[in-house]
Amino acid sequence: MVVVMKERASDAEVQAVIAHLVERGMDVHRSSGAARIVLGVVGSGTVDRALVSLMEGVHEVLRITEPYKLASRTFKAEDTVIAIGDIRIGGDEVIVMAGPCSAETEEQVHATAAAVKRAGAKVLRGGAFKPRSSPYSFQGHGEAGLKMLRDGADAHDLKLITEVMDSSQIEVCAKYADIFQVGARNMQNFTLLRELGRARTPVMLKRGIAATIEEWLLSAEYVLSGGNSNVMLCERGIRTFETSTRNTLDVSAIPIVKELSHLPVFVDPSHGTGRRDKVAPMARAAVAAGADGLLIEVHNDPDHAWSDGAQSMFPAQFERLMAELRIIAPAIGRSICLEPLARRGWAR
């Protein structure tokens, strides 16, 4: 349930309500909005809602009917905006994260980072621990790969997102990454999600290939309830009977999740289609449908990529796509990558 305090509720009144709830075995998540304080209440204890609504300073008590609480719009009406350095995820600007599937060599990481930066990406993506379908495929360079990615990101003024596959990798990844990615295969790895809830690094949670939107939001709830409020979601295609694409990208998930939840929603058209020539149309559709960002695989030499070459874009294709997106975004009142020109202090 959600306890909405009155606009002028005093600290003592807020504290009395929190104490009342905690005594009854509930966890309280306090969020201070512009006008009023809202308390998100979760847990297995028993609380008399009528009693709470009569306490001093309480404006109203709402029941959250969805199984997920902290992730729901009822709990938090305004969009969550995650600030990482000078970028804001979930705001007016559509944030594009791009880069190779995996870090292969220093040259490859640097060349790709330079290319995606030039085109307007704000975040470098790349894996050092790779969850491959086959145990015989390239598994990633581990910490050496993380270092390559960090160096590449820093050299080109990009943030870094990388996949954490297992709780044991959180510590090492935290040394290098700005955002943790939880892959589709790990969406319901609840041990990992709980651990990430204790981390302070923002988390991007990919949708499982057979997960409903409700299950996906419940997974986000695991991270949120652990105390990490910087969670973003990423639609990356679900498994259907269709075989002409690797997965079926569920574009309709974007407006649905935006309605149900306050969390930023990304789309990964690379895994969503698995085919390089289908990435651009799906990226355009995602932006038009209201996605807060994109996660796109770009490789400086896709034909020789060690993994996911068939779905990785050439740098020139990615540049063209970004130019198209800069025209589409204004139609729905948003922008993409306007900052490189403003950074030099250009005002009037």
Add this chain to the structure above:
Amino acid sequence: MAAELSVEALRAEIDQIDEVIVRLLDSRARCAYAIGRVKRREGKPVYEPAREASVLAHVRDVNQTLGGPLDGEAIVRLFERVIDEARRIQRLEAARSDEVGAGNVAATTGQGE
């Protein structure tokens, strides 16, 4: 379409279109600004009459395929203003770099407009 929509609805559509036009003009101005930086670095002049002519020819061609109420001269008049502003941005950018001390600036600033 126009005959069935109310004036209020059409005005709302115009407001929405204007917002997109302003955002796109902003994008265009930023591109012009980035080109200005390259011109300064390479010591190229801000005013390039051949390029301006090709921009006007391009928009005239695109407009012709639409067959709308704006004729070729009208679209050219509108874009002449857009180009004026782009040139102004590039001239200011070239002048600003004086502070940074770029060596080739003096050679380029005089040639705008």
